[in-house]
Amino acid sequence: MIGFYNYTVILTYLSLASSVLGMCFAFGMGADHPRPTLAIICLMVSGLCDMFDGKIARTKKDRTEEEKQFGIQIDSLCDVICFGVLPSVIGYAVGMDSLVDVPVLILFPLCAVIRLAYFNVTEETRQKKTSEVRHTYEGLPVTSVALILPLIYSFHRDIGPECFPIVYGASLFIIAIAFITRFRIKKPGMKTMLSFIGVGALELIWLIYKTKTK
Numbered sequence: 097m098i099g100f101y102n103y104t105v106i107l108t109y110l111s112l113a114s115s116v117l118g119m120c121f122a123f124g125m126g127a128d129h130p131r132p133t134l135a136i137i138c139l140m141v142s143g144l145c146d147m148f149d150g151k152i153a154r155t156k157k158d159r160t161e162e163e164k165q166f167g168i169q170i171d172s173l174c175d176v177i178c179f180g181v182l183p184s185v186i187g188y189a190v191g192m193d194s195l196v197d198v199p200v201l202i203l204f205p206l207c208a209v210i211r212l213a214y215f216n217v218t219e220e221t222r223q224k225k226t227s228e229v230r231h232t233y234e235g236l237p238v239t240s241v242a243l244i245l246p247l248i249y250s251f252h253r254d255i256g257p258e259c260f261p262i263v264y265g266a267s268l269f270i271i272a273i274a275f276i277t278r279f280r281i282k283k284p285g286m287k288t289m290l291s292f293i294g295v296g297a298l299e300l301i302w303l304i305y306k307t308k309t310k
Contacts, residue, residue: 100162100163100166102156104149104152104155104167105153105167107145107146107148107149107152108149108167108174109174110145111142111143111145111146111149112142112174112177114138114142114145114178115138115139115142115174115177115178115179115182118134118135118136118137118138118139118142118182118185118186119135119181121134121135122135122185122189123189130188130189131189132186132189132190132252133249133303135182135186135189136245136246136249137246137300137303139179139182139186139242139245140296140299142178142179142182142242143178143179143243143296144296146175146179146239146242147289148289149171150171153167165220168216168219168220172213172215172216176208179208179238179239179241179242180204180205180208180209180212183241183245183268184201184204186249186264187200187201187204187265188201190249190252190260190264191261192261192265200269200272203268203269204268204269204272206272207272207275207276208272208275210275210276211235211236214234214235215234218234232281232283233280233281233282233283234278234280234281235274235275235276235277235278236271236274236275236277236281237281240271241271242296243292243296244271245264245267246296246300248263248264248267249264252264
């Protein structure tokens with residue numbers, strides 16, 4: 097079989113699997129109606145997997161150049177699905193189903209693709225010059241939606257079914273523009289990543305609480 101199947105890409109593949117499952121939930125798999133809450137949880141799981149896939153990959157010291165380049169490409173390709181397409185599908189599930197919403201639903205994954213393609217090009221150039229780990233990101237990382245969107249979604253019942261699609265759509269638009277805006281963000285260290293996990297856990301607890309109390 098073509099491709100690479102060692103442990104360095106397992107989390108990347110699991111992230112993709114979670115996002116596809118999230119899309120199924122968003123379209124109503126196992127029910128007669130969309131289940132965006134489960135789709136949001138799948139988005140968070142994808143974010144958790146993505147957080148550590150690069151660090152696990154770098155533990156394999158004897159990676160060939162092909163394996164390194166494959167890792168970069170497969171990570172970005174999966175990110176397009178997980179953090180570019182899934183959020184738009186969730187948007188449709190929460191009520192962004194009119195023609196007015198279509199441009200935003202298209203813009204979001206488009207900006208994610210542009211940002212990831214740009215990252216791949218610059219990362220390939222950077223790795224030819226140095227073997228150091230990247231210290232900054234340019235533009236808002238697409239994986240940030242795994243924290244941002246669940247927080248916004250946790251208030252969907254408070255905002256109401258009529259207004260929430262507007263709020264969610266506006267959020268997608270702002271985030272999409274941030275993907276392709278030229279500014280730098282410091283790459284998080286291990287302590288910051290662990291704090292992200294803590295934030296994500298609190299978001300999940302809050303989301304479950306809000307769902308059960310309504």
